[in-house]
Amino acid sequence: MNGKTSKSRHLIDPEISGVIDLIPTNDLTESMLKESRIQTLEMMQKRDVTHEFPVTLEERYVPSYFGGPDIRLEIIKPRQLKYEKMPLYYSVHGGGMVMGSAMSERPAR
Numbered sequence: 001m002n003g004k005t006s007k008s009r010h011l012i013d014p015e016i017s018g019v020i021d022l023i024p025t026n027d028l029t030e031s032m033l034k035e036s037r038i039q040t041l042e043m044m045q046k047r048d049v050t051h052e053f054p055v056t057l058e059e060r061y062v063p064s065y066f067g068g069p070d071i072r073l074e075i076i077k078p079r080q081l082k083y084e085k086m087p088l089y090y091s092v093h094g095g096g097m098v099m100g101s102a103m104s105e106r107p108a109r
Contacts (some may be wrong), residue, residue, distance in 0.1 A: 054078060057076050058074075060072075060073045060076075
């Protein structure tokens with residue numbers, strides 16, 4: 001951990017702290033964040049799941065509860081429903097607006 005003590009170090013299970021110490025850490029700067037987002041976009045091309053699976057993809061925006069920016073939702077549904085009521089898979093991408101994207105949660109072939 002580059003010589004710094006993490007503010008959340010006390011939250012890490014002692015049994016895995018040795019492995020966690022092997023993960024490099026960096027201070028997050030605006031330029032590092034921009035570079036990270038560019039690299040992520042280059043690595044993860046936007047996949048059109050409607051060409052890969054028999055599904056529809058709908059994009060909606062809902063207002064943020066605390067007055068922040070609207071929240072983008074992706075709704076992926078089968079083109080033809082088998083039942084009147086269908087199960088739901090709900091996924092929240094937890095990259096902290098730093099790493100990855102909701103696209104990484106899409107199904108893969």
